[in-house]
Amino acid sequence: MGYFGTEKEIIFDKPVLPEKKTDIETVKNRIKELDHMDVDQIRGHVIFYATLAMGDSSITEVSRFAYSTFMEKNMVMKEFAPGLQRIEQEVKQMAREMIGLNNQTRVKLTEGGSESLFCSINSAYQWSKIHKKGIEKPEIVVPYTMHAAVSKWCHYTDFTLKRVPVRSDYRADVKAMEKAITKNTIYIAGSAPCWPYGLYDPIEEIAELAVKNNIWMHVDACLGGYQAPFIEKASGKKFPAWRIGQVPGVLSMSADIHKHGYAAKPLSSIFYRDKDILQYHVYNPSDWPDGKYSSESLLGSFPASSVASAWAVMNHLGVEGYLELAHRTLRVREKYINGINAIKGLKAWDTDIGVLLFETEDMDTMAVLSGLIQERCYAIPCYQPMRIKIALDPVSDAVVENFLETLERVVKGVKAGTITSEFLTRFM
Numbered sequence: 090m091g092y093f094g095t096e097k098e099i100i101f102d103k104p105v106l107p108e109k110k111t112d113i114e115t116v117k118n119r120i121k122e123l124d125h126m127d128v129d130q131i132r133g134h135v136i137f138y139a140t141l142a143m144g145d146s147s148i149t150e151v152s153r154f155a156y157s158t159f160m161e162k163n164m165v166m167k168e169f170a171p172g173l174q175r176i177e178q179e180v181k182q183m184a185r186e187m188i189g190l191n192n193q194t195r196v197k198l199t200e201g202g203s204e205s206l207f208c209s210i211n212s213a214y215q216w217s218k219i220h221k222k223g224i225e226k227p228e229i230v231v232p233y234t235m236h237a238a239v240s241k242w243c244h245y246t247d248f249t250l251k252r253v254p255v256r257s258d259y260r261a262d263v264k265a266m267e268k269a270i271t272k273n274t275i276y277i278a279g280s281a282p283c284w285p286y287g288l289y290d291p292i293e294e295i296a297e298l299a300v301k302n303n304i305w306m307h308v309d310a311c312l313g314g315y316q317a318p319f320i321e322k323a324s325g326k327k328f329p330a331w332r333i334g335q336v337p338g339v340l341s342m343s344a345d346i347h348k349h350g351y352a353a354k355p356l357s358s359i360f361y362r363d364k365d366i367l368q369y370h371v372y373n374p375s376d377w378p379d380g381k382y383s384s385e386s387l388l389g390s391f392p393a394s395s396v397a398s399a400w401a402v403m404n405h406l407g408v409e410g411y412l413e414l415a416h417r418t419l420r421v422r423e424k425y426i427n428g429i430n431a432i433k434g435l436k437a438w439d440t441d442i443g444v445l446l447f448e449t450e451d452m453d454t455m456a457v458l459s460g461l462i463q464e465r466c467y468a469i470p471c472y473q474p475m476r477i478k479i480a481l482d483p484v485s486d487a488v489v490e491n492f493l494e495t496l497e498r499v500v501k502g503v504k505a506g507t508i509t510s511e512f513l514t515r516f517m
């Protein structure tokens with residue numbers, strides 16, 4: 090599971106389901122204890138996208154209120170729930186406004202970035218069956234850095250996946266992608282930015298390739314979709330063009346609301362260029378006893394609570410709040426980069442957005458990572474090239490300071506030989 094691979098199975102020697110009922114207080118206390126086990130295990134930076142680490146409990150408060158209020162509702166059963174329908178429509182419209190998309194763009198909600206990517210490949214396949222001739226075995230062409238979810242989809246469906254090596258600056262190599270295209274290619278994509286390095290691919294160039302070869306083009310903005318627009322406003326800098334509706338040839342784009350929209354999980358969004366393109370996403374089977382079954386995306390039951398959480402957080406923050414968080418993110422970024430570079434033997438990487446990475450010189454990177462995790466500061470590895478990664482969130486100063494202090498201590502320990510990678514290997 091996760092980025093280290095372990096999943097410890099507990100062998101139970103007696104039944105876990107109680108024979109008799111348990112009173113509410115006992116259940117609540119046990120839940121609190123279990124929650125504390127996690128909090129004691131991991132603190133500080135980075136519990137990914139946890140609003141509590143941002144030091145502003147009001148976001149968590151509105152999110153929890155909306156989440157628990159809508160907890161028993163299912164998006165699949167929204168037909169007779171006018172309140173829920175209103176929430177859904179407003180979330181979709183706010184999503185468009187946050188990213189700055191035109192009203193032709195159609196939106197569907199999904200239960201995470203992986204599902205959004207699955208939807209994009211499926212839509213591309215449905216589109217290709219009509220718009221391309223003679224596909225024998227579908228192939229998809231993506232930069233090596235595209236999220237692992239595309240590998241999962243190709244594994245499930247037996248589509249051929251071509252991950253094309255990136256350039257020396259770690260961004261998509263469009264010429265090499267062109268060479269990988271065949272008549273079976275149904276999907277081509279780039280990230281804005283990619284999860285491994287937080288770097289934007291040259292989306293416009295990939296889209297030109299898509300148009301030239303009549304291939305569906307997807308932009309994976311799961312990580313940056315809701316962060317970039319506000320960072321662009323706060324910093325005055327522009328990222329390479331990435332938005333659907335603004336880059337010709339882009340037919341779909343994914344962006345996770347449970348990342349920098351700061352809503353509760355699971356919630357992502359997939360955008361289609363217009364109504365005509367949306368039709369390749371929609372599938373409402375009726376070949377079973379219960380007639381038409383119409384769900385939002387690939388999956389069935391879908392918690393209304395995360396959509397309600399998004400509505401609450403988006404309303405609570407508004408443009409003003411998201412902009413404030415973007416300013417804070419930029420300050421956090423600077424503090425991290427300066428703090429990391431000030432530690433002898435470490436060098437921060439210049440990522441675009443979303444994540445921060447740093448490399449180590451003359452010391453075992455895995456030992457540094459191990460020391461951080463042992464000190465309850467969560468970070469993850471990037472293996473190609475070997476780097477340590479943290480999410481770039483608008484966390485509080487206390488979180489940044491704790492991380493940097495811990496990192497300095499850990500580096501000293503690794504250099505002195507008192508910290509090794511031994512702790513981490515137990516999780517691998």
Ligand SMILES: Cc1ncc(COP(=O)(O)O)c(C=O)c1O
Pocket residue numbers: 200201202203204206236238280282283284309310311312345357
């Ligand atoms: C660029 C990118 N795409 C897709 C995903 C998958 O999202 P999820 O974990 O919500 O399935 C992620 C997650 O980090 C991501 O960063």
